[in-house]
Amino acid sequence: MERNDEYNPRKPSNKPAPPTTSSSSSSVQRSYANNNNNSTNFNSNSNLRRNYERPMSSQSKVGSLRISSDELANDVSNIQPIAGTCPFMCPEKERSQREQLRDLAVFERLYGNPSRSSSALAVKKFCRTISTKDVQATDIRPLPVLEDSLNYLMKLLDSSDQPFEIVHDFIFDRTRSIRQDLSMQNINNDKVICMYEKMVKFHIISHHKLRRCEGDSTIISSIHYLNREQLTKCLASLYNVYDVNRTSDSVFDNEAEFRSLYVLLHLDSQSHSTGESLSLWFSRLPSFIIKSKKMCFARSVLRFYRIGNFWRFFRTVAAEATSLQFYIIEPYINQVWGNALECINSSGYKLHPYPLASLSKILMIKEQDLEAFCNACGLDVSEDDMGNKVLPTKQTNFCHPKDGLDSLDSSLLELYRK
Numbered sequence: 001m002e003r004n005d006e007y008n009p010r011k012p013s014n015k016p017a018p019p020t021t022s023s024s025s026s027s028v029q030r031s032y033a034n035n036n037n038n039s040t041n042f043n044s045n046s047n048l049r050r051n052y053e054r055p056m057s058s059q060s061k062v063g064s065l066r067i068s069s070d071e072l073a074n075d076v077s078n079i080q081p082i083a084g085t086c087p088f089m090c091p092e093k094e095r096s097q098r099e100q101l102r103d104l105a106v107f108e109r110l111y112g113n114p115s116r117s118s119s120a121l122a123v124k125k126f127c128r129t130i131s132t133k134d135v136q137a138t139d140i141r142p143l144p145v146l147e148d149s150l151n152y153l154m155k156l157l158d159s160s161d162q163p164f165e166i167v168h169d170f171i172f173d174r175t176r177s178i179r180q181d182l183s184m185q186n187i188n189n190d191k192v193i194c195m196y197e198k199m200v201k202f203h204i205i206s207h208h209k210l211r212r213c214e215g216d217s218t219i220i221s222s223i224h225y226l227n228r229e230q231l232t233k234c235l236a237s238l239y240n241v242y243d244v245n246r247t248s249d250s251v252f253d254n255e256a257e258f259r260s261l262y263v264l265l266h267l268d269s270q271s272h273s274t275g276e277s278l279s280l281w282f283s284r285l286p287s288f289i290i291k292s293k294k295m296c297f298a299r300s301v302l303r304f305y306r307i308g309n310f311w312r313f314f315r316t317v318a319a320e321a322t323s324l325q326f327y328i329i330e331p332y333i334n335q336v337w338g339n340a341l342e343c344i345n346s347s348g349y350k351l352h353p354y355p356l357a358s359l360s361k362i363l364m365i366k367e368q369d370l371e372a373f374c375n376a377c378g379l380d381v382s383e384d385d386m387g388n389k390v391l392p393t394k395q396t397n398f399c400h401p402k403d404g405l406d407s408l409d410s411s412l413l414e415l416y417r418k
Contacts, residue, residue: 081186084140089149090122091139098122105170107156123149126176141181143191150178150195157202165213165223168206172227175199179237188244196238197254201324203231204261208327235262246286256292257322259285263298264328267305297321301329310340314364334373337363338400341377341391348393356381356389376401 102114110116210224297320304313360367378397
């Protein structure tokens with residue numbers, strides 16, 4: 001198996017690692033300062049802008065879950081498996097150097113001091129470039145330490161002391177470092193499956209929370225894009241570990257749900273190239289996964305979405321979606337609302353306006369939000385003789401809102417789902 005900061009399903013080019021000119025302390029310090037694009041200095045919003053405003057030309061492909069050219073630059077396939085011996089979440093040498101550089105995230109600072117940390121706070125940063133000369137067992141964390149590090153990071157996910165984009169930025173970088181240490185040691189057992197499932201959950205929860213973040217829309221959009229990119233890579237790694245540990249009688253408790261997420265990512269078939277057909281992907285899955293309830297749900301939702309059966313789409317989502325599945329589906333709900341209004345407007349009888357209260361129940365959206373959405377689509381809402389709001393049909397000004405109206409509340413659908 002190839003080793004990178006994650007399990008790579010496609011073999012990268014055998015490009016030699018860049019030569020190391022010096023092993024001195026100053027050289028290593030420059031490595032931490034220059035090779036980590038995910039800066040941990042969170043003093044201003046401009047730092048987040050520098051972190052996330054990157055070219056997006058090398059997209060990962062959702063269908064084949066390919067690793068981007070950016071990730072290939074971190075190729076460590078020429079490094080033999082190594083047994084880590086570092087007993088801390090962050091190697092002492094790195095922690096000392098980052099203290100000198102004042103390169104500590106807000107979560108790593110001892111009593112808020114930007115130049116002081118401790119073994120209970122500092123977590124190893126992701127390093128983009130690694131050469132064989134730099135890799136030492138004392139810099140690599142063994143599996144028990146990696147598990148403790150990940151559990152510590154997951155507890156920070158619900159932190160309210162900092163804006164979520166700052167919490168996300170810290171966990172985003174440190175989980176990449178965990179994946180890197182796992183790959184360099186070529187560890188792929190049941191515990192690693194659990195760890196990858198947790199990291200996938202982190203990216204999916206972030207997928208949900210980032211849509212509700214306020215601030216510079218350009219920065220949030222870039223963060224959201226990079227999060228989705230790492231989500232596809234984590235899924236690819238998780239699927240690889242499932243396959244490596246597969247035996248004739250093995251059943252992983254959460255595999256069906258995590259496999260179904262791949263299917264749901266195909267809802268966005270226009271914005272992300274799928275690389276291979278789902279039928280080909282399904283042909284490689286065990287039959288018990290294909291027949292599982294969670295996979296049947298994902299296939300049904302995808303089918304209802306593509307054929308425009310909005311009634312069945314919302315009823316199925318409300319009745320069967322898990323939280324992770326719902327967070328993947330959520331960004332496409334506005335599109336289904338728009339398609340439903342277009343269908344009702346074009347097929348309805350002009351003399352019989354559609355009651356907004358009834359329509360809100362079908363679409364599982366609050367009535368006031370539905371009225372706002374109708375207006376954004378160019379549709380007028382009026383009142384009948386009883387004072388009830390109705391939607392006249394056969395209006396000629398319908399159009400899908402350009403901004404998608406991500407601010408609309410889908411909590412009513414979540415309420416139905418619960």
